[in-house]
Amino acid sequence: MRLHWHRRDLRLADNRGLAEAPDSPAGLFVFDDRVLDHAGPPRxxxxxxxxxxxxxxYRKRGSELLVRYGDPASVLxxxxxxxxxxFVSWNRDYSGLANxxxxxxxxxxxxxGVTPQKFHDAICHEPGSITTNAGDPYSVYTYFWKKWRDRPKDEPDPVPELADIGSEADGETPIPTVGDLGFDPPDASVPPAGTDAARERLEAFLEEDVFRYDEARDYPAEGCTSGLSPHLKFGTIGIRELDRRVRETRDAVEGEKRESVVxxxxxxAWREFYTHVLYFNPEVVTENYKTYENGIEWEDDPELLAAWKRGETGYPIVDAGMRQLRTEAFMHNRVRMIVASFLTKDLLIDWRAGYEHFRERLVDHDTANDNGGWQWAASTGTDAQPYFRIFNPMTQGERYDPDGEYIKTYVSELSGVDPEVIHSWHELxxxxxxxxxxxxxAPIVDHSERREAALSMFERARGEDS
Incomplete structure (x- = not known):
């Protein structure tokens, strides 16, 4: 018999470790305080x-998912x-702490005297398998994508025969509530979880929205996102199953539809790129990827940070995003870039403060992906936004939410205001x-002034390194 230790693979199908290790498995999940210390209520x-x-x-198949509390090194x-x-099997995670x-x-x-068996499962290609011609991990996404795109992908694994321990596990520990784990219930709504919910969401996306994804994905009012990010975070759907369905959809269409699926x-591939970056650079969770940026003189202003968190900056698209985060534990990706740029380039506040807030609030927080996104916006990360390209939050709002539909949805004070007034709020x-x-x-800072201050801040840091 074998135990399979579930972590970020909360599914039976397309589960590499569950399917490929010897012997029929029963499942085990361990609530580890050291992991929960980094969790947020929505997640x-x-x-x-x-x-x-x-x-x-598990129970439907005559087996059981066992639940325990404590240090896995003692519990397992x-x-x-x-x-x-x-045997005890599990699928690898790729952060330094997980390793x-x-x-x-x-x-x-x-x-x-028990044999541990670790498997590669969470991403299509294991770190170190996609490298430059010199054998180094990529630091530029475009080159990584070209190899990732053309590399053959494994087929999903079937559900194996599970261990028949249903009768032995009578009275098994119940799944706790969020309160049992010491968390207050979140203020935000949380989407349905589980493999069925993930597959339903995927099929709905592939039926229509994926074909307009290329042109609509940057417009938050369009709602043209897959909604799969929390499922990828917790592995309620396998990446091989997901990629196969996407490839099948791509191959069934041509022209602009095909380009949109691609x-x-x-x-x-972006998610996988950031996972590779984290694996080879585990320090990026707390440190700048670009070491020459370590001399950045971030400002410490609790009042500005608090206004950003509340969604009361006086910049409508920023505030809409922060309020969406508070009410839905989610934020549209374009808006994530805007609010991150605003924190680091307009408020001149360290990206780590924003990353920690997102970690607490997002239902789909993923260490590699979120760290990569924050360091991209802050111009401190791999393949990041150049420091001199600074988002203008008003221009971004006008470009990506021209009718103010997204802004009005989340900023109730502006619900009856003309879009032209909303997009010129800083000039009124x-x-x-x-x-x-x-x-x-009113706006809490002047964008033009802060832009110049940000440029000076980065140029001083770069000058000190040279």
């Missing part, structure tokens, strides 16, 4: 529902002994603002 709620769905899938050897398991934990667990199992597929006099929307704040 915990999503994870708990995914675990309920996974347990139901103990459970292997209890169920007389010769350290995996090594501790593997050593503890070996000490007890554009969506390139976003899967106090009297004009009072007449148009008395409850909406």
């Amino acid at each position: 915990v709620v999503f994870m708990l529902e995914a675990l309920e769905r996974l347990r139901a899938a 050897p103990e459970m292997a002994d209890r169920y007389d398991a010769e 350290e934990r995996d090594d501790r667990v593997a050593n503890a199992l070996r000490d007890e 554009e969506f597929r390139s976003q899967l 006099t106090p009297t004009q603002r009072e007449n148009a929307a008395p409850d909406y704040p």
Whole structure:
């Protein structure tokens, strides 16, 4: 018999470790305080529902998802002994902390005569398998994408025969509530979790929206996103299953439709690119990827940071994004770039403060992807936005939400205001603002002035390094 330790693979189908290790598996999930310390309430709620769905899938097949609390390095050897398991399998994660934990667990199992088995599962191509001609990991996405795009992809794994331990696990530990784990219920709504929900979302996206993804993905009011990011975060759908369905859709169409599907597929490669970056550079979670940027003189202004978090900056597209985050535990990707640029280039606040807020609030927070996105916006990361290209939040709002539809959805104070007024908010006099929307704040900083300050800040940092 074998135990399979689920972490970010909360599914049975297309699960490499579950399917390919020897012996029939039963599932095991361990609530580890050191992992929960980095969690946020929306993600915990999503994870708990995914675990309920996974347990139901195990039980439907006469098996069980076992649940325990504690340090996996203690829990896994103990459970292997209890169920007389010769093997414990799991799928690899690629952060530095995950690798350290995996090594501790593997050593503890070996000490007890149990064989640990680690599998590559979370992404299509293992770190180190896509490299430059010199054998180095890529730091530029475009070159990575060209090789990723053309590299053959494995087929999804079927659900294996599971261990029949249903009767032995009677009275098994229930799945806890968010309160049981010490979290307050989130203010935001959380989407449905589990493999069925992921597949339903995927099929709905591939039926229509994927064919307009290329032209509509940057316009938040269009809602043209797959909605799969939390499912990829927790592995409620396998990446091979997902990519196969996307390729099948691509191959069934031509022209602009095909190009649009390819554009969506390139976003899967972006996620994988950032995972490779994290694997080879685990320090980027807390440090700038570009070391010459370590001399940046970030400002420490709690009041500006608090206004950004509340969505009360006086820049409508920024505030809409921050309020969407608060109410939905999600933010449209274009708007994520805008609010991140605003924090780092207009407020001159360290990207790490924004990353931590997103980590707490997002249902789809992923260390590699979010860190990559934040460092891209802050011009400190690999293949990042050049420091001298600074988003103008008003221009971005006018370009990507011309009718103010997205802004009005989340900024109620502007719901009855003409789009021209919304997009010229920074130019209005106090009297004009009072007449148009008395409850909406004036801009908390002047973009033009802060742009110059940001340029000076980055140039000083670069000059000190040269």
